[in-house]
Amino acid sequence: MDALTQLNVLGLILSAVLLAMACIKADRIRAWRAGINPSTEELPDAFFVAARVTFVALAGVGIYLSVQGFGVSDDTAWDDSELTSAVQGATDALDGSSGFGDIYAEDNDTRWIDEYATKIENEVVEHGGGDAPQYGVNATPAATSTASEARYTVSGGGSAFCMQVTRTRSKDGDYEPPGIAGGQGTVTIPSYDFAVTTREGGC
Known part of the structure; x- marks a missing residue:
C-alpha cells in the first residue's frame, strides 16, 4: 500500500470517528462531565447541536x-491489467522496427542498450491508455545483455515482464546520407532491425 493510499484510509478512519462522536448522546456527555467535576457548568442543548453539525460536516469533507484521493492514487499507480496491455502494445510496436546506430560505433558497441531502455519505457506509457499513469514504468537491462541481444525487466506497480530485444544489421543496408563524405569515401550510418518478444515475470 503506497503512502497516498494509506493517507486516504486514515482520512476515512478519522471521518468514522467524527461521525461516532456526533452520535454520542448529550446526557452521556453531561454525566461524564459531572462525574469528573460535579460543580462544572451544564452545557446548553445548542452547544451539542452545533458540535454535531460540526462533526458531521468535517466527516463529510474527510470522506x-x-x-x-483514491481516484488520484489509481491514476498514479499501474494495475496488472493496465501494465499487461501496455507492455503487449509496446512489444507489438517495437517488434520489426528499425533504427540507426552511432555512426562511429562498432557492431559490438553496447551503448544502445541503455538508450533502448528509455524507448521501451516511453512506448509502454504511450500504450497505457487514458486511465493509465503517464510515468512509473521502469525497463531495467539485464547484466547479461550483449551488443546483439538485450533483455529488460519491465516493471510498474506490482507486475513485471521480461522483454527480449534482438538487434541485427538491417537487411536493407546502411543509410547513406546525401552530400556527406568521409576521408575515405561515402559516410554510412549503420541501420539495425529489432525483434522484440515479451513474457511474464522478470528476466
Whole structure:
C-alpha cells in the first residue's frame, strides 16, 4: 500500500470517528462531565447541536477528500491489467522496427542498450491508455545483455515482464546520407532491425 493510499484510509478512519462522536448522546456527555467535576457548568442543548453539525460536516469533507484521493492514487499507480496491455502494445510496436546506430560505433558497441531502455519505457506509457499513469514504468537491462541481444525487466506497480530485444544489421543496408563524405569515401550510418518478444515475470 503506497503512502497516498494509506493517507486516504486514515482520512476515512478519522471521518468514522467524527461521525461516532456526533452520535454520542448529550446526557452521556453531561454525566461524564459531572462525574469528573460535579460543580462544572451544564452545557446548553445548542452547544451539542452545533458540535454535531460540526462533526458531521468535517466527516463529510474527510470522506469526500479520501474518495478523491483514491481516484488520484489509481491514476498514479499501474494495475496488472493496465501494465499487461501496455507492455503487449509496446512489444507489438517495437517488434520489426528499425533504427540507426552511432555512426562511429562498432557492431559490438553496447551503448544502445541503455538508450533502448528509455524507448521501451516511453512506448509502454504511450500504450497505457487514458486511465493509465503517464510515468512509473521502469525497463531495467539485464547484466547479461550483449551488443546483439538485450533483455529488460519491465516493471510498474506490482507486475513485471521480461522483454527480449534482438538487434541485427538491417537487411536493407546502411543509410547513406546525401552530400556527406568521409576521408575515405561515402559516410554510412549503420541501420539495425529489432525483434522484440515479451513474457511474464522478470528476466
